[in-house]
Amino acid sequence: MxxxxxxxxxxxxxxxxxxxxxxxxxxxxxxxxxxxxxxxxxxxxxxxxxxxxxxxAQGDPDAQGEYVVALAQDPAARYDGSLPGLPRLRSATGGVDVTARSTQAYRELLLDEQAQLARSVGATPRQRYTVALNGFSARLSAAQVARLRATPGVLSVSPDVERHPTRSATAPTGATPTGASATDGAGAPGTTADQLGLTGPGGVWERLGGAERAGAGVVVADLDTGLWPEHPSVAGEPLPVAADGSTRFAKADGGTFTGACESGPGWTVQDCSTKVVGARTFSEGFEAAHGGFAAGEFRSPRDSDGHGTHTATTAAGRSGVPATIADTSYGEVTGIAPAAALAVYKVCWTADTGLNGCQTSDLVAAVDQAVADGVDVINHSIGSGAATDPADPVEIAFLSAASAGVFVAASAGNAGPAASSTDHASPWVTTVAASTSVLREGTVVLGDGTRFVGARLRQRALAPRFIVLAAWVKEPGAAAAAARTCEAGTLDPERAAGKIVVCERSATPRVAKSAEVARAGGAGAVLVNTEPGSTEPDAHSVPTVHLDAAAGRRLVAAVGRTPRATARFEAGNTTGRPTPVPQLAGFSSRGPVAVAGGDVLKPDVAAPGSGIVAGYSPVASRTGRDLFAPQSGTSMAAPHVAGLAALVRTAHPDWSPAVVRSALTTTARSLVGPDGEPLQDVFGAGAGVVDPPRLLEPGLVYDSTPVDWLRWLEGAGVPTGTGVGAIDPSELNQASIAAGDVVGERTFTRRVTATTGGYYRADASVPGWDVRVTPSVLHLEAGQTKQFRVSATRTDAALEQWSAGELVWTGGDELTVRSPVALRAQAVDxxxxxxxxxxxxxxxxxxxxxxxxxxxxxxxxxxxxxxxxxxxxxxxxxxxxxxxxxxxxxxxxxxxxxxxxxxxxxxxxxxxxxxxxxxxxxxxxxxxxxxxxxxxxxxxxxxxxxxxxxxxxxxxxxxxxxxxxxxxxxxxxxxxxxxxxxxxxxxxxxxxxxxxxxxxxxxxxxxxxxxxxxxxxxxx
CATH class of the missing domain: 2.60.120.380 (Jelly Rolls)
Incomplete structure (x- = not known):
């Protein structure tokens, strides 16, 4: 490494x-x-x-910093049974049985090795890892770091960097809608569960025994800001908690989740239940970095931020829970796997600066503990920017989690539409982009009848009012540029009162703009994008419609040339032109990734992540009492996939994380563009948008093993110390195919296993390439595995440019197994x-x-x-x-x-x-x-x-x-x-x-x- x-x-x-x-x-x-x-x-x-x-000058060896030290010897989750007298540590259900004497002996061996290493350089470990990572965190001097790096058996010494929840950068906590009541008609355009085909006759839940069985016996771990335990979306029956705070929960696969219910301010053992089966906190790294917490932070699993409650309830919140925001009804909300159990691992904390951060050392500790506890799925809506290091400690911990059979869903990041901005490049993690789904819209109607549709959370009408550009009603002395974006204190109440004010989008939070309009007495706001990007339905302080850049330019021009222009708001989309869905959210991070020379295609899939209404922490809402909020970001998309993985584990508890990832990608469907036409965007959404009705029977799946992943790391330039040979990263057996350095031609080898037997015929195409599959017809019995080759020869593809296409296997009953393909023709090697x-x-x-x-x-x-x-x-x-x-x-x-x-x-x-x-x-x-x-x-x-x-x-x-x-x-x-x-x-x-x-x-x-x-x- x-x-x-x-x-x-x-x-x-x-x-x-x-x-x-x-x-x-x-x-x-x-x-x-x-x-x-x-x-x-x-x-x-x-x-x-x-x-x-x-x-x-030469550095002072006593200068110190925070680090995570990883050792080459396998952690318990990856141990291969190579030591005399210590067999493999897997339980009968594929996880790691930390109660077994052999596991305890192996972990003691690792702890002794860590202690000897730390003593050799005079270091004191702060956190110790033995399950998902073999290593420790510590405060180290420059001299200690240098000596550790020179020590045989030390894999890496990495700075303990801070990461952050990946909510959309301009989507803060909810605002207070004014002038609304429970009868305002917010509307219930459906949930993402409805649009994903989970509900209703023949839906995925019905095939699993109904909502009360969808995800039953599966434990979803949410690594985030904690949970609001009284939330109706996580209500459960009393769960016995031992005197030492430990909990036990029988899982559907025959295993046992053995966790803990930590007590602290705002959290007692009574807050754990058959729904919330465990709750732990990890803050040592955060406290070392920040010295403490913000005044309103709970030093317990209780959520003061709202992000963790939102992601947890999105993944596994109960079905049919009525949602209100500021006394306005938004219909019923539901989690994707409503019967799944939740395990809370609070790793993100609010500092005195008001920012929420998650230290690497705490994240590794949480993954280590989650695997030891026996979780089935991990949701990780946390990021650190564009992926550049395949040996990142958190990613390596996820490798061990996947080795123990734990599926990991991770957010792609919110740095879109910039290219090569995607986080989480590891092929053992399912990286999730954000798409649109449930449309919460409103229409701006000008006095001449021209209509503009945009995002709007509430669906009530607003009577005609004068509409003005914000710069026209600025406070005397306020900068015009600041007024155009409705910065705090820039609007003149005497001129803005009673009017609809047009505000430009900027780095300022969206809801802060409507709050400024409300302060100035405005009746409503139109938020316009100044460049292409997503539109989000937020809980605004005044009725607000958010328009995209094209519609915004037209509206601004129309208002600018019409003296005393008027406008009104109508509920929903009344333009007569339905808004196409699902589109890729503008904020969603894109590939290609720099890791492994682009030979891994990320993100893997997209899932709903725009304007998602789910549970929230009331103390984080502006009313101080709302239990729900709309949020946007790949943070919201990842728990959709975590919930889907829980549903798959209900039906197929023996499927590996790689098989679940394969099923998610090969059954995905295309995005659509603004014109409603199908749009393939392999660097925006990977294989496309998740399509759950096909997820349980994908036909063919691509599997890979922990040894394959280690060989992938070696091929990506990371010496793992395991002695496994390297493979070209493009050769990992996964559903997608990507190669960033094809000189003339390249042949890729893949293996598929049939979940549904029969004949399958291949069809592959990439613009500018001659792509051939050999053999082009496969006949497999259910459970049988066969190998095939994909040969790509450049014809007229542009040199040094990416080309995107697909490989599709078609079986009986219109069964299709679709894989995205991305190739970059290299002029010279x-x-x-x-x-x-x-x-x-x-x-x-x-x-x-x-x-x-x-x-x-x-x-x-x-x-x-x-x-x-x-x-x-x-x-x-x-x-x-x-x-x-x-x-x-x-x-x-x-x-x-x-x-x-x-x-x-x-x-x-x-x-x-x-x-x-x-x-x-x-x-x-x-x-x-x-x-x-x-x-x-x-x-x-x-x-x-x-x-x-x-x-x-x-x-x-x-x-x-x-x-x-x-x-x-x-x-x-x-x-x-x-x-x-x-x-x-x-x-x-x-x-x-x-x-x-x-x-x-x-x-x-x-x-x-x-x-x-x-x-x-x-x-x-």
Missing amino acids: DVRPPRRRTRRRTPAVLAAATGLLLGLVPPSAAGASAPAPNPAANPAANPVANPV APAAVDGTGAAGELPVTLTAGSGGSLDLRTTGFAPGAANADSIEEGYATTWTITVPDDAVASRFELTADPAAAGTDLDLYLFTADGDLVGSSATLDARERVDLVAAPGDYEIVVDAPATAGGLPVDYELTTFVLTPADAEGSLSAAPDPLPVRRGGSATYEVAWSGLDPRQRWLGAVGYAGSPALTLVGVG
Whole structure:
């Protein structure tokens, strides 16, 4: 796994010096070691090409930070039975029996190993993990981190970062609708359960024995902000709680959930029931990071935020619960698996800043405990931004959970529509995007009869009023820009009173805008998007309709050209043009993911996540008493899938998490676009929107095992320490197919198992590709597994661009098994680097071409290396900074130590100025190299010394290269140019150099027309 040094600056021993010129960090100021004088600058340095400075002296080894340490030895959930006298630890139902003597013995073994490791560096573990992760959290110094990373058997040392619930960024807690009563006619357009085909005759619930049996005996764990235990959606019968607070619940699969009901402010053992079978809290990491909680936070499983109650009741709330908000009825609400039991794991807490955060260490502890307790499904509506690290500690804990048979649904994030913004890239997790479903709409009717439909929670009419743009009624002295977006205190009550005010959407919460209109005495509000995005039905302070960008532009133009324009609101959509559903929510994060080179397709599926009315914490509502609220976000989509997984476990308790994920994806249906036409968006919704009526009988399923996942990690560049071999990530046996680096052609192998026997015929297509399936017809008996191959050959697909299509197996009774396919044609697959020596020479370079004809070669170089000399002590880290200019073709950073210093281990890391790791080289010796291609910006180079010869200071040299088109020292050529190539075939050219100073190291590059690929040429 990637090993990361501390990201925060350590304390300095001596003042640092920065030299700056023309906006670049210029010159060379080596660090000063205690008691040592700074060496003279290297006369070979080229500061114009190598703008290096070192603002941080050698780090103080006592500087501390919070970390999660993971060990390579398997945790209990993944233990393979390889140790003498300790068999596999799986229970008869596939989980981990933590009460078994063998499991207890194994966990004690892991705890002893952790204790010895911690003692060896003088650390004190804070939280200990043995089930889903083998490791601990601790406050560590820079020196301790360095020593741990150098210790055999340590998998990773990761910063204990904060994550957050993934509700829509502009969807805060509910507001108070004014002038409404229970008879206002909010309307009940149906629940997501209705639209997903769960209810009614022939619905999924009826096939499972009715709502009272749908999910019965399945335990859904909600890792979130807690729960409001008196909520009618989680009412249950008394549950015996032992004197020590432990609970037991018999599961449908024959296993037993053994949890705990923790007491605390606002929560007693009586709050657990046959519905809420367990409640635990995890806050040690949060308290270490924040020092405490906000004044209104409950130090117990009770929910002060509302998010946890919303996600829990969405997944497993009781059916047919009447919902009201501010005395207005919104019909009945229901959870997806209404008979499932809930286990609450409060991991997110509110700090004095008012923000809700969830520390990595607490999340890992909760996953560890949930697996030990025996949950069946985990809902994780929490995120940390775009997925970049396949070895993230939480994702690795989820791998162990899935290994123990626990299905994990995770939110994709709310950073859409930005590309490559999806969180949770792991193929053992089902990553969920958000779609629209239940439409809560209202219509704005202008005086001339023009109608605009938008999102609106309440469905009552509003009589005609004058309609004005917010900037027209701004307070004297208020900025026009702030008034346009209805910021607090910007509207003039004398001019806004009694009118409908048009507010532009911005970063300010949506309900805060209607609150400003209400403060100014406005009668209503129209919220308009200024750029494409979702529209959300919120609980506003005045009647409000939220319009999309296109409708908003038309309305603003119409109001602007009509003196004393009027408008009224009508209930529902009265335009005569139904709004198509399901569409992808604008906020929902998109792929492709950067992890594994794009060879995993995420999100997996979409589920309803816009304007979801579900349970809430009354103390988080603005009335202080509402038990329900509308919320939007992928946080709301994930529990829909968690609930569906619980339903599947009711019908098929023996299905693995991978099979459940396969069934969800292969039975999904297409999104629709704004025009109502089917829309395939593999990077927005993966396979499409969940379609539960087909979920229980998918026909064919794709399964994978924990060993497969470990091999996937190895192929993604993560050394797991398990000894399993690597596979190309695109070869993992999953329903989707994705490959980000296809040069000409590629063949993928998959295996399917029949849940319904019969003949299945394949049909595959991807625009710009010739896709063939072999064999194209499969005959399987129920339970039988067969293998097939999918060969993709590029025809006219655009190079360096993604193409999306599908593979469909069709069986009897119109049974279809659909898999999304995403391929990116790579123009060239060439070596990243070649190395030579001498003032002149040549080297052969062999590449593979993605198209036929001829390939133009482009050379750049040479740039000399700037050798920066210094010394470092064992356990220390030294930080250098560099600015890579905008015209840089490539940069290289090389680290070497005194050859006489045998036993020295130095490591090299490259971070952005914001602290993001972009490259590392951490072998067990002192020769390291990191290359950077076409990425201008400010960077920090960290030289780390896990071990030095005899523990004594060691001399090292950091050589930096920055190659720009202006660099022209010596001569670099490539021949033949152009290079004859054929699609999918290999071709060889000679790269030659001359006129170089052999005492110096040099960097050049060969580029390829139509491709971002680059081959760096190092000489010296």
